[in-house]
Amino acid sequence: MYLLPQRKKNYSKWYNELVAKADLAEISGVRGCMIVKSFGFSIWEKMQEVLDKMFKDTGHKNVYFPLFIPKSYLSKEISYADGFAKECAVVTHYRLKTSTRGNIIVDPLAKLEEELIIRPTSEPIVWESFRRWIQSYRDLPILLNQWANVVRWEMRTRLFLRTSEFLWQEGHTAHDSRNEAITETEKMLEVYTEFSEKLLAIPVIQGFKSSMERFSGAKQTYCIEAMMQDGKSLQVGTSHFLGQKFSKAFDVKFTDKFGEQNYVWATSWGCSTRLMGAMIMAHSDDHGLILPPKIAPIQLVIIPIFVNQIQLDAIEKVVLPIKRSLEKQGISVIYDNRERYSWGCKLNEYEVKGIPLRIIVGQKEIENREVEIFRRDTMVKNMLPQKGLVNSISELLEEIQKNMFQKALVRRNYLTTEIDSYEDFKEILDAKGGFLSAFWDGSIETEEKIKKETTASIRCIPFNRKQEKGLCIFSGRPSFQRVFFAKSY
Amino acid sequence: MYLLPQRKKNYSKWYNELVAKADLAEISGVRGCMIVKSFGFSIWEKMQEVLDKMFKDTGHKNVYFPLFIPKSYLSKEISYADGFAKECAVVTHYRLKTSTRGNIIVDPLAKLEEELIIRPTSEPIVWESFRRWIQSYRDLPILLNQWANVVRWEMRTRLFLRTSEFLWQEGHTAHDSRNEAITETEKMLEVYTEFSEKLLAIPVIQGFKSSMERFSGAKQTYCIEAMMQDGKSLQVGTSHFLGQKFSKAFDVKFTDKFGEQNYVWATSWGCSTRLMGAMIMAHSDDHGLILPPKIAPIQLVIIPIFVNQIQLDAIEKVVLPIKRSLEKQGISVIYDNRERYSWGCKLNEYEVKGIPLRIIVGQKEIENREVEIFRRDTMVKNMLPQKGLVNSISELLEEIQKNMFQKALVRRNYLTTEIDSYEDFKEILDAKGGFLSAFWDGSIETEEKIKKETTASIRCIPFNRKQEKGLCIFSGRPSFQRVFFAKSY
Incomplete structure (x- = not known):
């Protein structure tokens, strides 16, 4: 029984229903904006946690820049302004009031002198600040990252893939030489590649963007591209060598070791909630999501099958110690003994949510000192002895991770x-x-x-x-x- | 030598300069908006980490709702609309264009049919969604939290304390009974209280707000208030019992166990980057910030004093194993051997940044098998034997945490x-x-x-x-x- 439309018949409908049924996200009442729901957000948090560590391990520090960009900042770098002008949300007023008819209206007296753009990216506000922060080569490099929401007014939106507001991280760095900036651009592409291949189990092609597809304001855009099941490509991450475009636009110079004034070299790099879309479309099947174990907020679910409290007690005596042992090994487990839901209902829920492993324990399993284990990626059920279960599960999770990458690679090669x-x-x-x-x-x-x-x-x-x-x-x-x-x- | 103005002479100037010198935040080029700088952000991240765990441990799940609120949603709950209308940033257009003179201007053809408000809080968009999500008592309770940026157009701004954009978390919950909602409101006030007293070392007074100071849209606002060094009070966190105000405004009903239709009961609760302001003003002195150890992103800094590589090698042979042992105990340590900066310069930096403990190791300390340790809260220096240092430091950190709370409590009582x-x-x-x-x-x-x-x-x-x-x-x-x-x- 499938809960979802089949991919072959209607890929787009399949995607939308999967996103809804797996409790990942939904369309909000606000045009083009999504609500990321709790299960979806827990996956995004896991992605953030891993990426954040990778950024910090490569020397970057988190900061927070304002949501707003004054229009005059946006205009400073011409190609950037051209690239984003068509999709900017613009704040023009700062107050509402009650009209004489009792309606809430925009107060015409509260018009901003200069309009504010909601950041589509943060280069303009970052470089306006870098101008204040950078005087000497001693102030360089600056290696920053921020997790933020950004807005690009998209006409055709799709959950995770293209929404007017989305969540992302954006790295912004400043360097004293062209070479160092290029090295940084390449290093961050490697970080994204490793994240995509090792964590998301999605093989990627590394390369440059053509000048047409390049980020507005970049000298060179490095990217990684992944192949989805329907034969379409999805950009997983980009890393931009900005050259001196922004430092010239914002007049950011530094005094080098020899006392000479030079413009600063720059990079920026980002990835977004699109990663959620990539993960869904790279791996899922007609039964629902399939989560790579390394990014799954829940790696294993244990479901007891029982008809009375005595049976449940007997089961819990066995499975709760197993749960604790698994957790000690860093495996994230939930034990689902909710009585409100039938076990059939639970099986469906975890299948559509793509939890990598599922264990069922009933009377028979207790007697035989085994558990029934189900692998979401292969849809194969097996019996496993309770003895040595922690090791078996660790190995299975590794195997699933590898298998998912391999499967995606074979498909990519075929495509x-x-x-x-x-x-x-x-x-x-x-x-x-x-x-x-x-x-x-x-x-x-x-x-x-x-x-x-x-x-x-x-x-x-x-x-x-x-x-x-x-x-x-x-x-x-x-x-x-x-x-x-x-x-x- | 003081780097800062004295509190007694000019408290306000002292605060502003401390925030700047400790690399916590700065005013941006965007009216009323701040840039949270890397050291400041690392403290905020630590606060987030602790609070997030407390929210999850009390059963809440993170989600993300849109930045924008259509004007019509805002109008639905009258007291809410009245409370926030005067300070709303309003998006009216979705595109810029290049004028005939070559300037970038707002495209008058791209006017939104309905204006969008940047969320001052998210109740309207949350309750619009709850209407879709809640039908039966089985759908309740809903216990959500989100970390987000919000905007309230403030005329007089001050870093961390009052800015037009700020970062915060907002909890939103829905319940099937009045009692359960009140219990939730109280529970979250307890969470904030524990966080403030145990982590930030700031004693608070728990109570209700008067109706004048109540959150617009709440039936009852519970709050915790802390006393700053200049005799002013600062609201650290609030938890609101919303009654059925939002469920009535947004028509959110549920069928109870007996088949009856009822309006849902609600709470919301939040704390923000104001916590940074509270922490600064509750503890700091004329030398700079003093961080409570439990919230300090760096608890201990080790500085080597040396004149040549041989000396440095000898020092590192001693201090690097100490660093590793400390880290194993979960103590966050940095070892600062940067050669660009003099050690005097380093001492100033960590003093103004309020790092709880500082260790200096030079030739003499190596010979005597001891270290010089400096406590930021008392400004007292001591010699400690290298043997047993990990234990001594653990104890010292505990003691500093307690001492800071005690000191703040004595001051609060005096005030x-x-x-x-x-x-x-x-x-x-x-x-x-x-x-x-x-x-x-x-x-x-x-x-x-x-x-x-x-x-x-x-x-x-x-x-x-x-x-x-x-x-x-x-x-x-x-x-x-x-x-x-x-x-x-």
Whole structure:
């Protein structure tokens, strides 16, 4: 029995219903904004916890900058302003009042002298501050991160993937040399890659963005791209080498060791609640979510099956010590003895929520000194002896983590095709989608035309590409690089 | 040598400079908004960590609701709307554009049909959602919390104490009975009290707010108030019994066990980055911040004194194992061997940042197998044998925590005066401020007049008051209660 629509029949409906049924998020009454519900938020908290540690281990410190950006700050870096102007929420007033008719209205007398933009990212307010903080090479590097909400007024929204408000982290760093800034950009891409592959069990392609897809205000955008089950690509994280664009726009100079004045070099990098979307779409099936053990807020659920208190007592005498032993090993367990819900109902709940392992213990299991264990990733049930259970479970969790990555990798490889003609390109794109590795002449013109005709765009120019010469599949002009095209989220 | 102005001479300047010099926060270029800097943010993170665990241990789950509240939601609960209308940041447009002159302007065509308010609190959006989530008593209780930024357009701002945007947590709960909601309100006040007294080392007075000072939309506001060094009171946390005000405004009913339809009972409770202000003003001295060990992100700093690498090597051979042993005991330590800074400079830095303990190790200490230890709260230096140091330090940290609470309690008691005439009231208020425990006739009129004449308001109607009869110090009318008046932040 499936609770959800099948992916094959209606992928989009499947996604939406999964997000709802697994208690991850829902659409709010506020246009384009989501409510992240408690189970969804507990996964996001786990992601935050792991990423936050990775950022701190690489020398970054958390701070908090204001939500608002004065319009004049936004205007300082032209390409940035151009990139975000079309999707800015603008605060124009600071007071409401009661009208003569008794309605609450905006007070026309409380108009701001300068409009405030709700941050779409924080570069302008960060660099306005860096100007005050940086005088000498001794003040560098500055390595900051902030966890925050940002707003981009999106017309078509989708839970986790594209919402007007979303939660994210944004790193902002300042350096005394180009090289150090590039090293930082690369280091943070590695952090995101490790997080994606080791924690989320999602294999990614590392590369550069084409100039068309680049972050507004960056010299170079490094990205990692992941392949979803429906053959569309999703950007998991980006790390931007900003060069001296912001330091020049905000006039941030430092005196170097030789007494010379130079503009500061910069990076920024971020990932967001889109990671939730990536995780859902990379792993889930028609039964619901499948959580990688390393990011699951609950790794194991224990459900007792009983008809009376005597039976329950006997079960608890066995399973509660097991629970404690598991917790000592750092495994997160819940024991679900809620009487309000039938056990069938519970099984459904944990299946759709994707809890990696489920243990059922009833009379028979007590007698046989075993438990029934269910693996969410393979949907396979087994009996396991109670003796040595903690070890068996640790191993199983490791195995699930590996299996999920492997499965996603096999799918990604299946969905990656080398293409040498535009006809093949269009055919494969329609037939199965995925990454299409094809020669490109390097021009924005070609990229735009392909995107217009097929909706596929260049997702990334991979780092680890073979040195090859070929002809652009669209223009026929000589090309020195295969790039990854795909439809995308 | 003092780095800061003296409290006695200019308390306000002392506070502002301390906040800046200890790297806690600074005023941003955005009106009324602060930047929480890295050291300040690390303290806030520690507070969050502890509080978050306390909320989870009492059964609450974290979620995230949208930043925006449609104007029509705000209007539904009249007293709430009245309370917040005057300080709302209003989003009216969703796009900027480039004008014909090349300036970035608000696009007049991108006007929102309905204005969005940036949340001053989240009750309206929460209760709009609760209407969808609650049908039956089986859906109750709902026990949620969110960590978020909120905006209240304040005209006079002060770092941490009053800023237009601030960070906070807000709990929102829904219950099937009045009693359960009141129990929840009281439980959360206890959580805040424990946090304040045990972690922040700040003694508090528990009580109710008078109707004038009550949260807009609450039936009853429970609060904890703390006394600052300058004789002003600061509200540390509040917990509101909302009754059925929001459930009626948003039409949230549930079917009870007997099949009857009832309005849901509610609470909300919150504390904010004001806690940072409370902690600073409750404990710090003219040398800078003094951090209670339990909330200090760094509890101990070790500084080596050396003139060459050989000396440094000898010191590290001793102190690095000590550092590891301390960390094993859960004590957070930094070892500061930065060569860029003189040790005098380092001493100043940690003094102004209020690190509870500081250890200095030089040649002499190595020879004598001891360390020089400095307690920030008492400013006392001592020599301690290296042997048994981990235990000595654990004990010292406990002692500092206790001493800080005791000191604050003694000061609070000194600054609490029983007053029986309005003349004494005004005299003591001018002379030393503090809490003035006085009879009040219970009328808003009297409260307003006293506030107008003296700027002191009723900070709380304490729970644990003696049963006494007296005469209102202002009106002379009979009174059955002493209440706590004070000037406040």
